[in-house]
Every structure is written in C-alpha cells, then in structure tokens.
Amino acid sequence: MKDKDQLAMLRERYILLVDDHDATRETLTEVIRELGHHVVEAANFEEAVARIEERAHDLVLTDLKLPDGSGMDVMKRLKKLHPETPVVMITGHATIENAIDATRLGAYEYLTKPVDLKRLRIVISNALYLSNLERQVRQTGALDALVGHSPKIRQVKDLIKQVAGADVTILVVGESGTGKEMAANAIQALSSRKDGPFVKVNVAVLSRELIESELFGHEKGAFSGAVRQRKGRFELADGGTLFLDEIGEMPLDSQVKLLRVLQEHEFERVGGAETLPVNIRLICATNLDLKERVDEGKFREDLYFRINVVRLKMPPLRERVGDIALLAEHFRQKYCARYNLDRQFDPETLAVFERYSWPGNVRELENAVEGAVVRSTGRMIDAACLPEELGDAPRRIESGVEPGVQLAEIERRYILSELSRLGGNKSAVAKSLGIGLKTLYRKLETYSESPITPDPDAEYSRLA
Ligand SMILES: Nc1ncnc2c1ncn2[C@@H]1O[C@H](COP(=O)(O)OP(=O)(O)OP(=O)(O)O)[C@@H](O)[C@H]1O
Numbered sequence: 233m234k235d236k237d238q239l240a241m242l243r244e245r246y247i248l249l250v251d252d253h254d255a256t257r258e259t260l261t262e263v264i265r266e267l268g269h270h271v272v273e274a275a276n277f278e279e280a281v282a283r284i285e286e287r288a289h290d291l292v293l294t295d296l297k298l299p300d301g302s303g304m305d306v307m308k309r310l311k312k313l314h315p316e317t318p319v320v321m322i323t324g325h326a327t328i329e330n331a332i333d334a335t336r337l338g339a340y341e342y343l344t345k346p347v348d349l350k351r352l353r354i355v356i357s358n359a360l361y362l363s364n365l366e367r368q369v370r371q372t373g374a375l376d377a378l379v380g381h382s383p384k385i386r387q388v389k390d391l392i393k394q395v396a397g398a399d400v401t402i403l404v405v406g407e408s409g410t411g412k413e414m415a416a417n418a419i420q421a422l423s424s425r426k427d428g429p430f431v432k433v434n435v436a437v438l439s440r441e442l443i444e445s446e447l448f449g450h451e452k453g454a455f456s457g458a459v460r461q462r463k464g465r466f467e468l469a470d471g472g473t474l475f476l477d478e479i480g481e482m483p484l485d486s487q488v489k490l491l492r493v494l495q496e497h498e499f500e501r502v503g504g505a506e507t508l509p510v511n512i513r514l515i516c517a518t519n520l521d522l523k524e525r526v527d528e529g530k531f532r533e534d535l536y537f538r539i540n541v542v543r544l545k546m547p548p549l550r551e552r553v554g555d556i557a558l559l560a561e562h563f564r565q566k567y568c569a570r571y572n573l574d575r576q577f578d579p580e581t582l583a584v585f586e587r588y589s590w591p592g593n594v595r596e597l598e599n600a601v602e603g604a605v606v607r608s609t610g611r612m613i614d615a616a617c618l619p620e621e622l623g624d625a626p627r628r629i630e631s632g633v634e635p636g637v638q639l640a641e642i643e644r645r646y647i648l649s650e651l652s653r654l655g656g657n658k659s660a661v662a663k664s665l666g667i668g669l670k671t672l673y674r675k676l677e678t679y680s681e682s683p684i685t686p687d688p689d690a691e692y693s694r695l696a
C-alpha cells in the first residue's frame with residue numbers, strides 16, 4: 233500500500249468515547265476531531281453497549297467508572313462482538329490492580345485523569361496505526377488462500393476487502409469450480425463475525441422434505457421421525473454467518489420462509505409456535521443464472537432482490553489465463569506434499585494447461601494436477617500424464633457466429649474476446665494472435681469508433 237493511502241487510512245476513523253462526565257467528553261472530543269477522526273459518544277454503559285452493537289469502531293476510549301457499570305464491562309462486551317478493536321482505559325482511580333486487570337483483558341493502554349492531552353494524541357495515533365497494521369495482516373492472510381494475481385481476481389479480492397466488514401448480504405455467482413466457496417470463506421474470515429459461528433448449508437443436496445427442518449429446526453413430534461427437538465442451521469448460525477450454497481436450487485415454498493427470516497429476523501421451528509429472533513450475516517452462492525430462474529418462475533423475484541445486494545462474480549478460469557500457471561504450481565506443491573512425491577512441471581505441460589479452456593474451472597485444474605502428480609513416473613510431469621481431453625487440445629473455438637457476419641466483424645469480436653480473456657494485457661493478446669502490438673492498437677482504435685460497444689464477456693461466451 234502506498235504511503236499516501238496509509239495516511240488516509242489513519243484518518244476519518246470512528247472512535248467511541250465513553251464517559252459520564254460531560255466536560256471530559258467535550259475536551260476529549262475536541263482532541264479527537266482535531267486528529268481528523270469521528271467521535272461517537274456514550275455517557276454510560278448502556279449507551280456504550282448500544283453503540284457497540286450498532287457498528288464496529290476503530291478504537292474505544294472508555295472511562296473506568298461509569299454510573300451503571302464499568303469500563304471493564306464495556307471492554308468485555310466489546311471483545312465479544314469486535315475483539316479486534318483496541319481499547320484505551322481512562323480513569324481517575326489509578327490503581328495497580330485496575331491497570332493489571334485492564335491489560336489482562338486486552339486494553340491497549342491505560343491513561344489517568346486528568347488526561348495529558350499530548351500523551352492522549354500519541355496513544356490514539358499509535359493504537360490506530362497498530363490496529364490498522366493488524367487488520368492488513370489478517371486481510372492478506374485470508375485473501376492469500378485465493379491464489380491468483382490476474383486483474384480479474386484482484387478485482388474480486390478488492391471487492392471482498394471492501395464489503396466483508398459491513399454486515400451486508402452477499403451473493404457469490406460464477407460457474408462451477410471457480411472458487412465461490414473459497415470467496416465465502418474469505419468474506420467470513422475478514423468480517424467482524426469471524427469468531428462467531430460459520431454455518432454452511434448446501435441447499436442442492438437437501439431433499440424437499442428435509443430442507444425446512446434443516447434450516448429452521450423442528451420440535452419433537454413435528455413429523456414422524458422427529459423424536460426430539462432439533463436446532464436448525466439458522467439457529468446454529470445465530471450471532472455469526474450463514475452460507476447458503478446453491479441457493480438457486482431452493483424449492484419455491486422454502487423460499488417464502490427464507491424471505492421472511494431475512495426481512496423480519498425471526499422464524500419458528502417446524503411444528504413450533506414460539507417465534508425465535510435470529511441475527512445472522514448471509515452469504516449465498518449459485519452457479520445458476522438467478523435472473524433467468526426468476527423469469528422461469530423458479531425463483532422468487534422478491535427473494536432475488538433481497539439476496540442480490542452485493543454481487544461478487546467469480547471469473548471463469550479461461551478469463552484469467554494469467555493465473556493458470558500460478559494455480560497449477562500451487563496445486564503441484566499441495567499434492568507433492570500430500571503424497572510425499574517430488575515432481576516438477578515440464579514447460580510443455582504448463583503450456584497445455586494455458587491452452588485448455590477449463591470448463592470445470594479451478595476444480596478441474598486441481599484434479600488434473602493431482603492426477604498428474606500421482607501418475608507421473610519420472611520427476612517431470614509431462615503431457616502424457618494429463619487427462620485425455622487436455623492432451624492435444626489447442627483451445628477449441630467453435631464458430632458460434634450467426635450466418636452472414638462479415639469477416640472484419642468476426643475479427644473484431646475475437647480480438648475483444650482475447651482482450652477480455654487475457655485481462656486487458658495487450659502484448660499478450662498480440663502474441664496470442666500472432667500480430668504486432670502496433671497492428672493491435674490500430675485495430676482497437678478503429679473499434680472504439682465503432683458504434684457497437686460490445687460487452688467483452690458476452691462476446692467471449694458466444695465465441696468460446
Ligand atoms: N483462487 C483459488 N486458489 C486456490 N484454490 C482455489 C481457488 N479457486 C478455487 N480453488 C480450489 O478449487 C476447488 C473449487 O473451489 P470452490 O469449491 O470454492 O468452488 P465453487 O465455485 O464453490 O464450486 P461449485 O460451483 O462446484 O460449488 C476447491 O478445491 C478450491 O480449494
């Protein structure tokens with residue numbers, strides 16, 4: 233991250249200030265605002281809890297002694313919901329025991345009243361700087377699992393970083409094997425609910441009869457076979473994150489019930505009369521075109537709008553050819569370690585990988601590498617160890633062009649599709665097409681004057 237961004241990150245932070253003494257709050261508020269941050273005030277424990285439940289803060293400054301509780305209680309409550317938020321304890325009652333207690337519970341710093349304002353400024357800046365660094369380390373860790381550095385996967389990672397922290401519902405879409413579940417894992421790991429429960433349900437494998445009892449639980453005797461009360465996935469995910477995989481497969485009658493939970497934040501167990509409140513962050517995934525399912529009457533439009541708040545599209549592997557070698561290498565190491573083998577890729581093997589279109593995406597690549605590692609007899613993994621469909625496959629391009637299209641138009645579409653596939657890297661496109669870079673630029677210039685501005689993805693899916 234550039235220094236300028238670093239500095240920007242260290243301003244405009246949200247600081248919760250808890251103190252029952254109005255004059256103290258006023259003075260401290262002024263100091264914090266001068267440092268360029270927002271102040272959220274609370275005059276007692278109850279108000280502090282309400283503010284903590286509303287949002288995550290970047291720092292909490294709290295008085296130790298509050299009329300209805302203590303700064304320690306504030307910190308305990310905070311550690312449950314937002315364990316990463318640093319706390320600075322302020323008190324007029326400095327005793328060694330308090331200091332020890334506060335630091336044992338994880339207070340970042342301990343200040344005594346009257347507060348030395350110069351020291352306060354330094355403590356605030358240091359606490360924010362450290363927590364910012366820690367956050368970056370955590371984020372990189374969770375996102376590192378998503379191997380890839382192509383522009384498309386970088387966009388995915390940026391969006392994850394941007395939205396993971398907000399409690400917003402996320403819909404992850406993409407073809408089979410593109411890493412939708414991995415993206416869901418990263419979102420959860422980067423969210424403020426990362427230490428809460430993370431419950432995953434694959435809707436597609438649940439039978440129609442079982443799905444509601446799975447999701448909402450059931451009471452004893454609700455149906456034959458319900459010999460005891462059972463908690464559903466919503467209840468188990470309370471306070472955490474629920475991942476509904478293959479949501480497009482959900483039967484319509486269950487969709488109605490799901491919509492209600494999402495809107496009202498409450499539900500009943502199957503066969504139960506009691507209404508139970510629930511607090512979850514929802515992540516959904518599907519490889520179906522949900523809009524199309526809506527048009528076909530198989531998916532409720534209102535539910536579609538409710539879950540399609542932030543949409544994260546996992547790009548197919550053929551659109552990020554630049555990641556193929558990196559992923560292959562990642563899986564080679566994984567399976568060499570697992571099977572205790574020493575294998576390297578023959579350069580031709582990697583070239584075959586890059587030429588292939590990977591309809592099964594990353595999962596297919598992973599399986600191909602695992603198979604090849606195990607099958608190769610020598611130290612080198614050569615093309616002979618690869619599944620047949622890859623063996624001699626130059627990337628097949630079926631025409632897919634409607635009759636009567638002029639050659640120049642086909643050329644235009646193909647060039648744009650290659651541009652999209654290779655993540656906008658013009659030298660790579662020129663190389664792949666066997667033309668000079670200048671020629672490519674000239675052609676692209678004429679396209680930008682062309683009245684049709686095609687969606688490169690759509691072009692590609694028609695051609696590939
Ligand atoms: N960017 C990536 N880096 C490393 N491994 C990946 C990546 N993307 C996917 N994988 C691996 O590929 C496999 C498929 O990923 P995942 O299960 O997340 O895909 P999916 O989109 O949920 O697939 P499906 O639609 O079939 O459910 C997993 O083994 C996963 O570990």
Ligand SMILES: [Mg+2]
Pocket residue numbers: 412413477517
């Ligand atoms: Mg999946």
